[in-house]
Amino acid sequence: MNGLLAAPRAWIETFGEIAGFCGQVLGQVFGGRVFRFFGEALRQAGILILSSTLVICGLVFIIGLQCGIEGAYFTRGTGTPTYAGVFAAWCDLRELVPYAFGYMMAAKVGTGIVAELGSMRISDEIDALEVMGINSMTFLCATRLLASWMVLPFVYIASVGAGFFASYLAVVVQIHEVSAGGYSLIFWMFQNPPDLLFSAIKAMAMATVIVLVGCYYGYNARGGPVGVGTATAKSMVLNIVLVHLIGMLGTQVFWGANPRAPIGG
Amino acid sequence: MSRSDFDKDRPDAEERPAEAFRDDEPELAGEPERAEVDVAGYGLQVEDAETEAPDELDGDPSSRISVVSESRPRTDQEEFRWHTGTKHSVEGVEDAIEFLDVHKAFGRNRVLRGLNLGIPENRISMILGPSGTGKSVCIKHMVGLLYPDQGDILVHGESVPNMIDDELFEMRRKFGVLFQDGALFGSMNLYDNVAFPLRQHTDKGEEEIAEIVNGRLREVGLGDANDKMPNELSGGMRKRAGFARALVLDPDIVLFDEPDSGLDPVRTALLCELIKEIHEENGGAYVVITHDIASARRVAEFIAVLWRGRIVESGPAADLFASENPFVRQFLSGESQGPLGME
Ligand SMILES: Nc1ncnc2c1ncn2[C@@H]1O[C@H](COP(=O)(O)OP(=O)(O)OP(=O)(O)O)[C@@H](O)[C@H]1O
Ligand SMILES: [Mg+2]
Numbered sequence: 001m002n003g004l005l006a007a008p009r010a011w012i013e014t015f016g017e018i019a020g021f022c023g024q025v026l027g028q029v030f031g032g033r034v035f036r037f038f039g040e041a042l043r044q045a046g047i048l049i050l051s052s053t054l055v056i057c058g059l060v061f062i063i064g065l066q067c068g069i070e071g072a073y074f075t076r077g078t079g080t081p082t083y084a085g086v087f088a089a090w091c092d093l094r095e096l097v098p099y100a101f102g103y104m105m106a107a108k109v110g111t112g113i114v115a116e117l118g119s120m121r122i123s124d125e126i127d128a129l130e131v132m133g134i135n136s137m138t139f140l141c142a143t144r145l146l147a148s149w150m151v152l153p154f155v156y157i158a159s160v161g162a163g164f165f166a167s168y169l170a171v172v173v174q175i176h177e178v179s180a181g182g183y184s185l186i187f188w189m190f191q192n193p194p195d196l197l198f199s200a201i202k203a204m205a206m207a208t209v210i211v212l213v214g215c216y217y218g219y220n221a222r223g224g225p226v227g228v229g230t231a232t233a234k235s236m237v238l239n240i241v242l243v244h245l246i247g248m249l250g251t252q253v254f255w256g257a258n259p260r261a262p263i264g265g
Numbered sequence: 266m267s268r269s270d271f272d273k274d275r276p277d278a279e280e281r282p283a284e285a286f287r288d289d290e291p292e293l294a295g296e297p298e299r300a301e302v303d304v305a306g307y308g309l310q311v312e313d314a315e316t317e318a319p320d321e322l323d324g325d326p327s328s329r330i331s332v333v334s335e336s337r338p339r340t341d342q343e344e345f346r347w348h349t350g351t352k353h354s355v356e357g358v359e360d361a362i363e364f365l366d367v368h369k370a371f372g373r374n375r376v377l378r379g380l381n382l383g384i385p386e387n388r389i390s391m392i393l394g395p396s397g398t399g400k401s402v403c404i405k406h407m408v409g410l411l412y413p414d415q416g417d418i419l420v421h422g423e424s425v426p427n428m429i430d431d432e433l434f435e436m437r438r439k440f441g442v443l444f445q446d447g448a449l450f451g452s453m454n455l456y457d458n459v460a461f462p463l464r465q466h467t468d469k470g471e472e473e474i475a476e477i478v479n480g481r482l483r484e485v486g487l488g489d490a491n492d493k494m495p496n497e498l499s500g501g502m503r504k505r506a507g508f509a510r511a512l513v514l515d516p517d518i519v520l521f522d523e524p525d526s527g528l529d530p531v532r533t534a535l536l537c538e539l540i541k542e543i544h545e546e547n548g549g550a551y552v553v554i555t556h557d558i559a560s561a562r563r564v565a566e567f568i569a570v571l572w573r574g575r576i577v578e579s580g581p582a583a584d585l586f587a588s589e590n591p592f593v594r595q596f597l598s599g600e601s602q603g604p605l606g607m608e
Binding site: 120132133 | 405408410430434435437438440442444445446448449450451452461462465466
């Protein structure tokens with residue numbers, strides 16, 4: 001019985017630690033301490049733009065193509081090919097683009113942070129920072145969070161654009177059962193600016209969680225290179241789970257009660 | 266015999282060796298000493314026969330010499346019998362850093378066990394001691410990277426473990442630290458590594474920074490390795506770069522964890538000269554950890570010998586090199602015979 005309870009208890013403990021850590025980092029960002037290292041935050045922002053924009057947009061582009069193809073064939077099957085835009089609009093903006101964004105963030109940015117901070121931890125670099133009188137948590141974690149908040153909204157909007165363009169290509173150019181004008185009419189009728197905002201909120205929640213979890217596992221890495229490896233794997237697992245949770249909760253909250261579908265008046 | 270019979274015997278068994286040692290003259294450190302220890306081994310052997318068995322083998326004079334000289338200690342008295350803790354004072358100088366009865370354990374591994382140590386102001390001090398006794402741990406306590414389980418550490422009279430975060434960060438700016446493996450930032454090249462403290466803590470312009478950094482790098486013989494990344498350097502080069510970084514802010518207190526390990530003999534000698542030179546220029550309390558007795562002879566003004574988490578003896582270098590303590594004598598002459606073995 002004790003053995004059975006040990007695992008959940010350890011999870012709860014870890015969860016509590018992560019929550020405490022996240023609270024500290026958020027406090028340093030909102031409390032303004034992070035602006036002492038604004039230069040470092042800008043540097044991290046630059047790294048994010050250069051290293052992640054393309055992969056994120058690329059993945060979302062592929063997902064957009066898929067949504068377009070599925071939507072076109074599905075609506076043809078029900079005899080309403082002109083409504084392919086409905087499927088594409090919802091699939092893109094509300095569900096799959098945030099997920100694709102979350103996956104790529106977890107895989108590229110999250111694990112990158114764990115590996116970088118973890119190796120700094122085990123080679124005493126974090127201690128060296130501390131000894132130089134620099135708050136390592138602010139310098140390493142809070143700056144990364146600030147950088148992601150500065151950059152990722154734009155990266156996300158760009159990736160949404162890539163997804164929309166891909167769906168358009170699939171429905172109008174490739175399958176070609178609906179005219180460009182007809183597709184656009186429906187496509188834009190079934191979404192409005194608040195939808196984009198909600199979608200962006202979903203994605204930013206994911207990004208925040210991913211960066212924080214990455215920082216936690218990297219900053220607290222133990223046990224040499226092997227420890228960094230296991231920390232990376234653990235962070236990936238937790239991040240994927242959290243991405244799905246946020247995606248599900250977001251859909252429930254934003255579109256669960258009011259899907260805003262202009263069908264039947 | 267039943268278990269309780271053993272227990273009844275135990276006090277006697279522990280009493281005997283302890284008394285024997287108290288009567289010991291330090292001069293007896295050689296051959297007869299070993300016999301005594303073995304008696305102690307027999308005295309307790311009944312209790313945990315399996316764990317003692319290998320020890321007994323080591324105790325056999327025909328086995329390897331390095332292991333012979335020390336069998337596992339069983340009582341505090343026995344363990345710390347060389348630890349006279351004698352402090353030959355340095356006249357007219359206050360302590361920059363003080364350890365007051367510091368205890369620190371990692372799990373069951375008790376590393377510091379009642380450490381009392383004063384590092385004098387304005388001197389080059391050296392902490393010597395066998396590998397793995399807690400010298401690096403000791404340094405990490407001075408800058409508040411580790412906290413003691415018990416006891417206190419004073420830096421310029423202020424208690425480090427009791428500082429709040431902001432005070433701690435402020436206090437750390439007095440320090441320059443060279444970590445045992447350099448701890449250079451892997452994402453920056455050498456120049457940026459050395460320039461980092463200047464950029465973070467001063468308002469100097471890039472030109473002034475360049476002048477200082479290039480000067481420091483030239484001093485340690487890395488003048489033309491400016492744009493190399495740390496992973497492209499040899500261990501010794503990383504050490505020297507870390508050395509340059511530790512000194513770039515002209516700190517009041519400098520801690521070097523084995524600055525000379527991984528360097529060739531000539532570079533070691535030059536580095537020692539450099540330490541002396543810089544110390545003459547800037548003053549301050551310098552703490553150097555080293556395993557190199559030649560370096561110790563060359564630069565040390567104050568020496569503390571650490572073993573098993575306590576100071577065996579500390580004082581001005583000349584006093585220590587003339588010490589009568591068998592452990593100190595063995596350690597400072599690097600002999601295989603004496604109280605210290607492989608364990
Ligand atoms: N972070 C840590 N966690 C657990 N144990 C540690 C930690 N740091 C040090 N130790 C233990 O403390 C003891 C002393 O280590 P320390 O690094 O201070 O030795 P040292 O005297 O510097 O040795 P060397 O001369 O080889 O560098 C060792 O037994 C080591 O296993
Ligand atoms: Mg060490």
